[in-house]
Amino acid sequence: MAFVEVTNVRKLFGGRDTGVVALDEANLAFDEGEFVALLGPSGCGKTTLLKIVSGLLPKTSGSVRVGGKEITGPYPDYGFVFQQASLMPWRTVRENVLFPMEILGKKDKEATMRADELLGLTGLSHFADSRPHELSGGMQQRVSLCRALIHKPKLLLMDEPFGALDEFTRLEMNDLLLKIRDETKASILFVTHSISEAVYLSDRVVIFSRRPARVQLEFKVGLPRVRTQSVRFTPEFTDAERRASEALGILGAH
Known part of the structure; x- marks a missing residue:
């Protein structure tokens, strides 16, 4: 059994006759510990799929299972990283990282040690x-x-997390993410518009069509891993870049 199973998922925003179909019979499955990158045109439904997998957004039809359990509400064992960091400006770095543990009522000495461990892993101990x-x-x-990883989630969902960074910093973050994946063994579903980034980071690349996404x-x-x-x-x-480019219509298939 796959760790994440998305089966014939459809998402309609609005009414049946006038609404927008964001996803149409989307299917995806991957194993625990796997890194999967989602590629596709802007507005094709990649972020919508992330939110449905997390349980933050209800699907119109279909099935989503994580760890063998049907997702009908927010999945408790995930971390979400958005394109913008969205940190609380009045809190310190450590306090921002610990915020999820506060929500869970688990902000204790062990959580603080975990936060400091993550800050060390990401080179932020001095900050x-x-x-x-x-x-x-x-x-x-x-x-x-670090904030997304503080509660040791089995599933990490990432929505273009490095899209706003300069190229040099982006490459650094790519290497850091691979290091963290090896350390935490988390399964990762990663949305990006960069073909090169998708190929470099992932075990598997999934390419969506234009909306409604399939x-x-x-x-x-x-x-190599x-x-x-x-x-x-x-x-x-x-060769992997070429295959992705052809599927996206950037290159003509031969």
């Missing part, structure tokens, strides 16, 4: 008592990632 405005955009997004192509990347930036210059990486 634990800083305020968000004192950090760069990339550093703020690291804090957001899975147009799905393939395993086939690169442990990756460095040099893998971008291999024939295997280039």
Whole structure:
């Protein structure tokens, strides 16, 4: 049984006759510990699917199961990272990371140790008592990632988390995310508009059609699990980029 199973999911916004179909018979399944990247045109329903998997948004029809359980409300064991860090400016970095534990009523010594461990893993130990405005955009997004991981979720949902960063910082964050995935063993569903990023990060790439979104192509990347930036210059990486580009209509299929 797959860890996440999305079966014939349809999402309609508005009325039956005048509404917008965001997802139409979307199907997706992946195993625990797998990293899956979602690619597709803007507005095709990728973020909608993330929210449905998390239980934050109800589906119109179909089935979503995580860990063998049907999702009918917010799934308790996930972390969500958005494109903007959305940190609370009046809180310190450590306090922002600990916020989910406050909501869960579990802000204790062990949680604080976990927060400090994550800040160390992401290179932010020296900024634990800083305020968000004192950090760069990339550093703020690291804090957001720590916050999503503080309660040790089995599923990490990421919605273009590095889209607003400069290219150099984005590459750094890609490597950091792979390091964190290896440390935490979390399953990751990652939305991006970057073909290169999708191929570099993921075990599997899933490409959506234009709205209403359906899975147009799905393939395993086939690169070594442990990756460095040099893998971008291999024939295997280039071939995976080509396959994704053809499915997106950027290149003509041959």
